[in-house]
Amino acid sequence: MPYELASWMLSQWSGLSLSASTLWNWVQLMGSKAQQELDAQLETQSSGIQVACESISETLAALPLAISADGVMVPFRPKPKTTKGKVQWREVKVAILARLGQRVTRSQKIVPQLLRRRLVAVRGSIDEFIPLLQLEAHKQAFESASKVIWLSDGGRGFWRVYRTLFSHCTVAVLDFYHAAGHLARATQAMFGDSRSGQAKAWFRRWRHQLRHGQHLHVLNTLTMLIHTGLFSKKSFTTLLQVQAYFQRHHRHIRYQHFEQQQIPMGSGMVESACKWLIQQRFKGVGMRWSEDGFEHLLLLRVAWVNERFDALFPNVPIPKTKASPN
Secondary structure: OOHHHHHHHHHHHHOOOOOHHHHHHHHHHHHHHHHHHHHHHHHHHHOOOOOOOOOOOHHHHOOOEEEEEEEEEEEEOOEOOEOOOOOEEEEEEEEEEEEEEEEEOOOOOEEEEEEEEEEEEEOOOHHHHHHHHHHHHHHOOHHHOOOEEEEEOOOHHHHHHHHHHOOOOEEEEEOHHHHHHHHHHHHHHHHOOOOOHHHHHHHHHHHHHHHOOOHHHHHHHHHHHHOOOOOOHHHHHHHHHHHHHHHHOHHHOOHHHHHHOOOOOOOHHHHHHHHHHHHHHHOOOOOOEOHHHHHHHHHHHHHHHOOOOHHHOOOOOOOOOOOOOO
16 A cells, blocks of 8 residues: 555554655665565576475475466656656566466356465566566476466567476467457458448457367468458558467467366466556556665565565564464
C-alpha cells in the first residue's frame, strides 16, 4: 500500500507511530540490502556454481512446473527528484513459476490450481531478465521436475528466454487467446470488415479448428491464401505476417493435445501476476516512480511474495505465531 496509508495502518494496528518518510527510508535501506544479496547470488551463478534449491516436498516435486512470462508498463519520473515533465513509461518484465496441482470445485469439477508460486520481476532488458529467471528456476529445481511447461504470448523477446533456458526440457504453449487474436487480424485483412457476417463465420471456423486439433489445416489455409494473388498489398502483408506467426509457432499451437495432457492453454497466470504484483502497487492514480524508489520496493515486494521476506532479518526473532502472511 502507499507509504502514507501504511503509516496510518501501522499506527492503528500496533500503536507504533512512524512517518511515511521513515518508512520510505527504511525501504531504501532494506531494498539496497536485498539487491546486494541478489547480486551476490547472480555472481555465484555466473561463475558456474549451482545455487542451492529450495526444500520441496515429494508431493510438490512430483507435479509439473509451469513457467510463464510477460511485460507490464510502469510510469517513471522524467527527471530525478521532480514529478514535473512527461511521464516515462518503462516495461517491467515479470515471470511466474508454479507447480500445477488440481482442486475440486463445489460443483465437483476438477480445475487447475497453482501451488508454490514464485515470482521474478525486473525493469530491464531481456538480457537482464534471463539470469534472474534462470536463478529462480534453479531454486525451484526445474531440471528434476516431472514436466516443465512454458506459456507465453507471441512476444519474440520472451520466446528467446524460452530458447535460451528451457527449450531442451520444456513443453511450450503459445497463449490461445493471442493466437486467436491473430486469426482475427487475418479475417480483417481478408474481408476489410471483421464485423461482417462472412468474416465472423470465417473467424469462428478458424478458431474452432485451431482449438480442436486442426492447427495444421489453419496454417495450410493461410499459406494457400498468400499465394492466391487476390489481396491488396496491405492485406497481403497482414496475411503474410499471420502465416509466418503460425509457422513459427506450429509446435506450440497443438491445443487439443495440450488439453489431453492437462496442460494449460493460456498465459493468464502471468497476466494475473502482473496485475497483483505490479499494477496494484505501482500504477495508482498520480504515481510516478524514481528508479531507486521503484527498484527497492519491488525487491521487497518480490521477497514477500516469494516467502523470503523474513530471511532479510536473520537477527530478528520470529515468533511461532505470526501476523505476517509469511
